[in-house]
Amino acid sequence: MFPDHTALLGTDWYVARRISIAPPDATHALGEALRTDAVEPATGSVVSIREVRHTRPGEARGFSGRLRLGPLAPAMPVEVEIEPWSRSESVLGIRPMRRVPIFHPDRYFDRALVLLADLETCVRDRVSVVAELPEVRRAS
DSSP states (O other): OOOOHHHHHHHHEEEEESSSSOHHHHHHHHHHHTTTTHHHHTTTTSSEEEEEEETTTTEEEEEEEOOOOOSOOOOOEEEEEEEEOSSSOEEEEESSOOOOOOOHHHHHHHHHHHHHHHHHHHHHTTGGGGGHHHHHHOOO
């Protein structure tokens, strides 16, 4: 009858969230959050960070870590990244680094969406107000 739904999804379970923060500001804010170890507490310890990918000093393009899927389920290795969407928007994305979970894939999607929402808040809290100064100069 119908094919298995996991075959339709493929092996790349990329989950993304577009945020209204310019890419340079987003990578700087993520770098600041990772530098001060603020990501894990801000996300409710849903993720543990292993390795950070820097674009330049003080800025982070993303990180790899382990996403906790539940109290009894093993943590899944994932990559989290910030990508440019436009000049004024970025994309936060997460994908598994290994095979996707066979049992309870809904846990992965639920936790990934929660992680991205919490990470957006964490990044947004660290975006500096200085980014608005060029608009003020242009208006004067």
